[in-house]
Amino acid sequence: MRRRTGWAIAGAMALGWGEWLNRRWSRTLVREGQGGSEAVVVLGYRNPQATANFVNRWRVRAGLRSVATxxxxxxxxxxxxxxxxxxxxxxxxxADYAKSALGFDGTVVLEEQSRSTWENVTNVIPLLESVDRVKIASQPAHALKARAYLRRQRPDLAERLVPAEDYRPGEWLFAKPLLALYGLWTLRRLAGEPGLSTTGRARSLLSARRAARCNRAA
Incomplete structure (x- = not known):
């Protein structure tokens, strides 16, 4: 019984940690702002099949719900x-999924040359020049990476970044701890980036928990 209780507590902590970290990432390198024109950038995921895969379908939904009411x-x-x-x-x-499956009838622009996150950012920059606000929609860690790249390439446009609706409490709940771990790995090269101190604190927290588990096991 004690072991089951311990596992239940550990599971709850992992879920809470995943929620907390994904939420923090979704709110990093953005400012609050309303009104004016905006662009919602939806980042693609490798898709070898003939229709949008599960990840891209979710990213499309996150992007469309980011359009301000x-x-x-x-x-x-x-x-x-x-x-x-x-x-x-x-x-x-x-775009086909947004229109055919979700019935989106708003303005859509395609950027079809990018093969990496860095190229995603580079290639959409000309499309962002005329808008007041920019939202980048993807999994929170991936979107944060793209925002950091925009700040490197065009700091002036990065000042227009506002939060997208790519984080919701409870969404992907049981996958969020894994997404958090993967996010820490993908963001490791940005650890020294100004404004990304939350990533460093998350790594420290993860290391401390690992050390505590090792001490208990010993």
Whole structure:
């Protein structure tokens, strides 16, 4: 019974940690702001099949719910991602899903050349020049990585970044601890980036928990 209780507590802590870290990432390197024109950038995920896969479908939904209520006329959605398999681009597959499955009838722009997150950012920059606000939608760690890249490439445009709706409490609940671990790994090279101290604190917390488990096991 004591062992079961310990596992239950550890599981609850892992779920809470995953929620906390993904929420922090979704709110890092953004400012609060309302009104004006906006662009929602939806980042693609490798997609060898002929239709949008599970990850890209979720990213499309996160991007479309990021369109500000009542501001649809002044918003356009950029689907960004090239082809990694010789078929249709990630951007086109996401746009097709948004229109055919979700009934989105707003303004859509395709960026179909990118093959990495850095290229995603580089290639959408010309499309962001004329808007007041920029939202980047993906899994929180991936979106944060893209925001950091935008700040490196165009600090002036990075000042226009506002939160997207790519984090919701309880969504992907049981996957969030794994997404948090993967996010820490993908963000490791950005640990020294100004404004990303939350990532460093998360790593320290993770290391402390590992050390505590090892001490108990000993």
């Amino acid at each position: 009542g501001n649809r006329r002044d918003t356009f959605v950029i689907f960004s991602g090239g082809s990694t398999s010789g078929g249709e681009s990630e951007a086109r597959l996401m």
